[in-house]
Amino acid sequence: MTETHVRIDGVSKRFGGVHALRGIDLEIARGSIHALVGENGAGKSTLGKILAGVYRPDEGTIVVGGHTAEYRSPRDALADGITIIAQEPTVVPHRSVQENVFLGVEGGRGGLLDQRRTMRRFDELVERTGIELPARALPRTLTVADQQKVEILRAIARDASLFIMDEPTSALTADESERLFELIRALQGRGATIVYVSHFLQEVLSLADTVTVLRDGRLVRTAPAAQETPERLVAAMLGRTFDLTFPDKTPPAADAPIVLSVRGLSRPPAFVDVSFEIRAGEILGLAGLIGSGRSEVARAIFGADRATAGSVELDGRPIRPRSPRAAVRHGIVMLPEDRKRQGLLMLRSLIENVTLPHLDEVSHGGVIQRRREASRASELITSLDVRTRSNRSPVSSLSGGNQQKVLFARWLFDRPRVFVADEPTRGVDVGAKRAIYELIRSLAADGIPVLLISSEHEEILGLAHRVLVMRAGRIVAELDQRAMSEDAVLHAAFATGEGEGAAA
């Protein structure tokens, strides 16, 4: 069992100005479960995608089963038996399970499908793998876990021998995760190699044979899972002790006034009956799994979606955020979850991106006073230390961290009354992360209440003064400074008790 399945030699990958991977060397043994761990942005997903032919490396070579692989597309990788099962399943929602499984490998004659033969093949496959799925069901009626099974069946139908799984449990319940692990072990039993990308450390340690830690695009170490502990892995992922990552917390004054108060806010099925308050200078963390309704709550407060019930009070007065425009007028601003799709105009300049919501303030009779605009925007851009060649370059030329800082600049143009930050450090390199943490802390120190959403629990724990945990659209726990711990957050985020495999 020590035959090398994949050897990676000096692989590097850049996206714009960001080094996603630098000189990675790695061997993956055939028939092993090989985990890749690291913080968000460490490069683990990128490495998985390079193996699967989704990205092409800028430098370095990949040797699969003894021959050099140069994949131009996932299709090429599949020809070598390599398949990727993504975080979000990529099934065709309106075709049946069976059709999805055999998509692209229908095997009919002359373009005609042989229904009965396909059905037989499907039954054989189910029998062989033990993965039970209703052949005629439409994937959109299935749970995420079952949709993943469709993808796995699809991969098996194509004779895949190397499965890359990118955060497969991020959208699963504890029970479903446990069943997925059994399935993964069964795949391994059949001789398959599994590359398992995750940041749930406990999960990784109980499942994997070998663990590779990545940090900031570099490989830190590869070691047998038996030699690792969660503590050792965290230290390797962070490269320093935990506390050093975050600036000191300045708790809000005990008599700080309540600025934002949310009562019974609902928008089913995304979230139901959400109530909380934020005081001036307080950073309130909103934790929970992806899909637990955190972003949806933020969007409703910001007016991006409308709540169907409940009320929002700002400084004790009820407001009704019907649109982002109305929210911004009230001084409620939001850094959206996906800065490229929801935040920035990628082709426009830094200045234009900063002033977009504030053009009224730098215009006279609708005509923009360009000098005033440039000077106010540039002041902010400089004070946030955005690294750019010119403030008139398109924001697409910036690295992820600097792009995010441009959005901060946008919302600090006027002093906000409430600052909502949804995944403020997603896809941002380590240096910029630190700067963003400082920025959030200084906003709060300045008396601005901050609602912080993040999938990185360390980030929430390191920054927030108080944490609310959401599960399935409801707030299920409130943790103050003393009760706050990664354990407590995860305990609440996953259904309690049974979540053994999911705790990290």
Added chain:
Amino acid sequence: MSVAPSSLVGRSRQLVGRFDLAIVRDYGVVIAFIALFITLSVSSPVFFTWENMKNLAFQTAPVGIIAVGGTLVFIAGGFDLSVGAISAFTGIMAAKIFNATGIGLWGSLILGALVGLGFGIGNGLLVTLGRVNAFIATLATSIIIAGLGQVVTSGNLVSVASDNFTKLGLGSAWGIGYPVYVWFAFAGVCGFLLSRTAFGRYVYAVGGNAEAARLAGVRVNVVRATTFAISGLAAGIAGVILVSEVGTAQWNANTGIEFDAITAIVLGGTSLLGGEGAIWRAMLGAFFLQMIGNGFNLLGTTPELQYVIKGLILAAAVSLDAWARRRTT
């Protein structure tokens, strides 16, 4: 955070690569324009004469005006197929108002143009509040408007029996026809709106990334609808100019003018996907198209071939846009 020198090299190489195609896409029309201009100047003694240039500009003006309005729609991420039908209908209205009332030439022309604005607002509402895809919405309104044109004229020609009526279309100052002045004035106003005002910023923002614009507090629907209104107004102005040139109006008079305008816009490097574009290049594109026709006439070659050439150029322009975009993402 230190950046290795190799990454700087890589980055600048990437930037240069993406620059090239985008520049060809954006300024290809300038290069093509100059090339064709020189070719025609060399091969025909008549081409580069004051008389011919004046004529070219005069002939281009109506399409040019429509292309200017259409550029705004395109940048905001929309599409307007109804401008041909609108221009014909506004021509009919101007002629009918002139014949039926005593408000005179300018009054009837202005009212005619305002009919175009009304249709444009209708398009805008249909696309935003009605949530109809812009292509389908304006196809539908163009059918409706052409139908209305037939109804109000019973399918007949409307003629105006007064020399006074052709003052706008055929009149000139300093040897240059009034339509050319109208074209440049309209382009100047729209160009100013686009590059100097908050509205112009919103147009680019909405077309570039509608969701981001909305989350930045931009009233996306209002901005979109306004571009359609301006396009309708442009079609209205072009319509009254055209009817004032010939003194007769007909429901199907300007068939195909919308495609000339769209071709001109796309040649000018304005992307079909929105968020990018410039008015002066659309004007150059319109002029370029007219030059192709003019060249075929002057050189006496098979005039029908010009359509083949125009079509090929259009396809090439769109392909270039797609490639330039691919590089940037």
